Amino acid sequence: MQLVVARIGRAHGIKGEVTVEVRTDEPELRLGPGAVLATDPAGVGPLTIETGRVHSGRLLLRFEGVKDRTAAEALRNTLLIAEIDPEELPEDEDEYYDHQLMDLDVVTVDGTEVGRITEISHLPSQDLFIVERPDGSEVMIPFVEEIVTEIDLEEQKAVIAPPPGLIDDRAEIASSREES
Numbered sequence: 303m304q305l306v307v308a309r310i311g312r313a314h315g316i317k318g319e320v321t322v323e324v325r326t327d328e329p330e331l332r333l334g335p336g337a338v339l340a341t342d343p344a345g346v347g348p349l350t351i352e353t354g355r356v357h358s359g360r361l362l363l364r365f366e367g368v369k370d371r372t373a374a375e376a377l378r379n380t381l382l383i384a385e386i387d388p389e390e391l392p393e394d395e396d397e398y399y400d401h402q403l404m405d406l407d408v409v410t411v412d413g414t415e416v417g418r419i420t421e422i423s424h425l426p427s428q429d430l431f432i433v434e435r436p437d438g439s440e441v442m443i444p445f446v447e448e449i450v451t452e453i454d455l456e457e458q459k460a461v462i463a464p465p466p467g468l469i470d471d472r473a474e475i476a477s478s479r480e481e482s
Contacts, residue, residue: 303385303386303387303401304340304383304384304385304386305326305332305383305384305385305386305399305400305401306325306342306381306382306383307324307325307326307329307332307333307339307382307383307384308322308323308324308325308326308329308332308333308361308381308382309322309323309325309379309380309381309382310322310323310363310377310378310379310380310381310382311323311378311379312375312378313371313374313375313378314357314362314374315371316370316371317364317369317370317371318364318365318368318369318370318371318373318374319353319362319363319364319374320362320363320364320365320368320374320377320378321360321361321362322360322361322362322363322382324361325424326384329361332384333351333354333361333363333382334351334354335351335352335353335354336350336351337350337351337384338350338351339351339382339383339384340382340383340384340385341380341381341382341383342380342381342383343380346377346380347380349365349366349368349377349380349382350365350366351363351364351365351366352364352365352366365377386399398453398455400422402455403419403422403431403453403460404419404420404421404422405418405419405420405458406418406419406453406455406458406459406460407458407459407460408431408433408443408459408460408462409459409460409461409462410461410462410463410464410469411451411461411462411463415436416433416435416441416443416462416464416469417433417434417435417436417441418433418434419431419432419433419460420432420433420434420440422445423442428444428445428446429444429445430442430443430444430445431443431444431445431450431460441468441469443462443464443468443469448463449462449463449464449465449468450462451463
């Protein structure tokens with residue numbers, strides 16, 4: 303099974319390093335020196351990581367055969383893809399790979415069917431489940447502990463405790479103005 307682990311950003315310096323937008327919770331496992339990664343677009347790769355380091359909070363990588371800024375800049379926006387065993391699980395029991403969460407049924411704590419996870423959107427502040435409802439509409443559910451209370455892979459379901467207004471029209475509107 304293939305897993306997108308990073309996206310190459312801009313070139314850094316003149317010796318072929320690139321910035322990397324990490325898309326894995328295990329960069330030390332997936333993006334270490336010697337790792338051979340497939341790419342999207344496929345014609346760019348495979349790429350072998352020669353060196354990696356953190357600079358000002360960003361991961362910088364250098365690939366074998368990429369020796370200057372021009373070659374590094376040509377890799378910009380390329381996705382890096384690792385081959386993983388589909389049975390492999392993350393080290394932390396409260397972490398999940400996207401493929402484990404796809405197609406899970408989403409239900410509320412009282413058992414009301416909400417829909418099925420069709421996509422997972424990774425945003426800077428949090429991840430979102432894109433859930434297709436039975437009527438074909440979509441709802442976005444923040445993947446945070448306060449809302450997603452349980453992931454049961456054996457039962458193939460995600461249990462949520464949505465705040466008012468997240469999946470229905472019964473939003474509670476709070477106002478700081480006093481009513482006249």
